Amino acid sequence: MARPRVHSTEPTPDRAYLVAAETPGQLLRARDSLTELAELARTAGAVVVGAATQRLDHPNPATYIGKGKLQQVIEESRALGANVVIFDDELSPSQQRNLERAIGLKVIDRTALILDIFATRAxxxxxxxxxxxxxxxxxxxxxxxxxxxxxxxxxxxxxxxxxxxxxxxxxxxxxxxxxxxKRDLEVVRRQRALYRRLRQRRGVPVVALVGYTNAGKSTLMSALSGANAHAEDKLFATLDPLTRRLRLPSGEVVLLTDTVGFIQKLPAQLVAAFRATLEELEDADLLLHVVDISHPHAVQHVQTVIATLEGLGLAEKPALLVLNKVDRLLMPDGTATSRWEDVGDALHHRGVAVERAVPVSALHGWNLPTLLRRVEAGLDGDAPAAREAVLAILGAADRSPAAV
Ligand SMILES: Nc1nc2c(ncn2[C@@H]2O[C@H](COP(=O)(O)OP(=O)(O)OP(=O)(O)O)[C@@H](O)[C@H]2O)c(=O)[nH]1
Ligand SMILES: [Mg+2]
The missing domain is CATH 1.10.287 (Helix Hairpins)
Structure with a gap:
C-alpha cells in the first residue's frame, strides 16, 4: 500500500536514473552492482526512477557508454522525469562534461555519490x-x-x-x-601515533572490526562491549573509529575498534584521506572480518574486503572470519526464535567451511561466547592470515556460485 503523502519541509528528493557498464574483470555483474548503486543513491536521499546497463569491453573515452546506449539514457531519463543521472564508475572529467551536455541533466559518478554520503555522515x-x-x-x-x-x-x-x-x-x-x-590531519595523525605507542607500552591488545559496509560491525561492537556504537541499515553508517574496552573470558582486557566499512570501487581519494583512521588497523593484533552471510553477494564482499586490506598492506594480519546475520538464514522475515542447531546445517548446505569461521548473530547475541573464546585463541597466535581466513567462504563460491 502506498504511504500517504505528507507535506513536509524537506527538499524534494533527487530523482535519479542509474547507469552501469559491465566491463571485463569486474567483481559484480552490472545488474548486481546497480542494486548496490541504488542503495547508495537511496542512502544519499535520492529516489531511483530507472536504470540502464551495458556490456562493454572498455568504456568509451568520450562518453563512457556507447552512442546507442547514450541515446536510450537520454530518452528514458527524460521520460521518467529524472533530474540526475548517476554512473556506477568514476567518470573522467571530460566524460562527465560530455555526458552532461548530451543528456542535459546533472551527471554524477559513483565516487561523487560516495563522497556525498561520507560528507553527510562525518x-x-x-x-x-x-x-x-x-x-x-x-x-x-x-x-x-x-x-x-x-x-x-x-x-x-x-x-x-x-x-x-x-x-x-x-x-x-x-x-x-x-x-x-593535510597539515591539520598530520597533527591528528601524530597524536594518534603517540596514543598508540602509549597503548603498546601498556601492552593492551587491539582487536579491530573490518568488513563490507552494512555487514553488522557496529552492531557486533555494541553486542560485545556494551558500547552504543551507531548501527543503521544504511551504507556507511560508521565513519569515525570507535574504541571500547572488552573483557575476554580469561579476564584479560583488550581494546575493540570499529571502523569505516569497505565497498567495491571505493574511491582512491577516500582511502588516501582516511589513512589516519585506517592506520588504527595497522597495529591491531587481530582483525575480526565481519561478513553478512545472508547477503546474496557475501562472497564478492569478502573478496572486496581482502583486496582493500591488501591495498592497505594488512592482508597478512591474523584474522577471524565472523559470519554475521545467521538468524536470517533461518528466518528471512526476521522473526527470531533460537534454532541455533539449524545454523550449522544451513551454512554447510551453502558450502561454507563452518569450522573455519565463527557464525554469529550480532543482533540476537547468538554464539558470542564462542566468538570471545576464538578471539582469545586468536590473540594467542591461533588465527590464520586475513587472506587465508576468507577461504572458509571462498570455497563456497567454487562449489555453488548461486548458493551463497
Ligand atoms: N538480522 C540481522 N541483522 C543484523 C545483524 N547484525 C546487524 N544487523 C543489521 O544490519 C544493519 C547494519 O548494521 P551495522 O552494525 O550498522 O553495520 P556496519 O557493518 O557497522 O555498517 P557500516 O558502518 O555502514 O559499515 C543494521 O540494520 C543492523 O540492525 C544480525 O545479526 N542479524
Ligand atoms: Mg558501522
Whole structure:
C-alpha cells in the first residue's frame, strides 16, 4: 500500500536514473552492482526512477557508454522525469562534461555519490577534514569543466581570458585548502601515533572490526562491549573509529575498534584521506572480518574486503572470519526464535567451511561466547592470515556460485 503523502519541509528528493557498464574483470555483474548503486543513491536521499546497463569491453573515452546506449539514457531519463543521472564508475572529467551536455541533466559518478554520503555522515572534526580532503582532491581536476561554459559564452577570449583567470584562482584556492587540511590531519595523525605507542607500552591488545559496509560491525561492537556504537541499515553508517574496552573470558582486557566499512570501487581519494583512521588497523593484533552471510553477494564482499586490506598492506594480519546475520538464514522475515542447531546445517548446505569461521548473530547475541573464546585463541597466535581466513567462504563460491 502506498504511504500517504505528507507535506513536509524537506527538499524534494533527487530523482535519479542509474547507469552501469559491465566491463571485463569486474567483481559484480552490472545488474548486481546497480542494486548496490541504488542503495547508495537511496542512502544519499535520492529516489531511483530507472536504470540502464551495458556490456562493454572498455568504456568509451568520450562518453563512457556507447552512442546507442547514450541515446536510450537520454530518452528514458527524460521520460521518467529524472533530474540526475548517476554512473556506477568514476567518470573522467571530460566524460562527465560530455555526458552532461548530451543528456542535459546533472551527471554524477559513483565516487561523487560516495563522497556525498561520507560528507553527510562525518561527525568528528577529523572525519570532516578527511572527507573534505577527498572532495577537494576529486574536485581539483574537474574545476576546468565548470568554467568551460563561461568561456564559451564570453566568445573568443583567448587562453588568458577572465574565465581562465577565474579558473586559476579557483585552482589555487582549492590547492591551498588541500595543503591546509593535510597539515591539520598530520597533527591528528601524530597524536594518534603517540596514543598508540602509549597503548603498546601498556601492552593492551587491539582487536579491530573490518568488513563490507552494512555487514553488522557496529552492531557486533555494541553486542560485545556494551558500547552504543551507531548501527543503521544504511551504507556507511560508521565513519569515525570507535574504541571500547572488552573483557575476554580469561579476564584479560583488550581494546575493540570499529571502523569505516569497505565497498567495491571505493574511491582512491577516500582511502588516501582516511589513512589516519585506517592506520588504527595497522597495529591491531587481530582483525575480526565481519561478513553478512545472508547477503546474496557475501562472497564478492569478502573478496572486496581482502583486496582493500591488501591495498592497505594488512592482508597478512591474523584474522577471524565472523559470519554475521545467521538468524536470517533461518528466518528471512526476521522473526527470531533460537534454532541455533539449524545454523550449522544451513551454512554447510551453502558450502561454507563452518569450522573455519565463527557464525554469529550480532543482533540476537547468538554464539558470542564462542566468538570471545576464538578471539582469545586468536590473540594467542591461533588465527590464520586475513587472506587465508576468507577461504572458509571462498570455497563456497567454487562449489555453488548461486548458493551463497
Ligand atoms: N538480522 C540481522 N541483522 C543484523 C545483524 N547484525 C546487524 N544487523 C543489521 O544490519 C544493519 C547494519 O548494521 P551495522 O552494525 O550498522 O553495520 P556496519 O557493518 O557497522 O555498517 P557500516 O558502518 O555502514 O559499515 C543494521 O540494520 C543492523 O540492525 C544480525 O545479526 N542479524
Ligand atoms: Mg558501522
Amino acid at each position: 561527525r568528528t572534526r577529523e572525519g570532516r577534514l578527511q572527507v573534505e580532503l577527498a572532495q577537494m582532491e576529486y574536485l581539483l581536476p574537474r574545476l576546468a569543466g565548470q568554467w568551460s561554459h563561461l568561456e564559451r559564452l564570453e566568445g573568443a577570449i583567448g587562453t588568458r581570458g577572465p574565465g581562465e583567470t577565474q579558473l586559476e584562482t579557483d585552482r589555487r584556492l582549492v590547492r591551498n585548502r588541500i595543503a591546509k587540511i
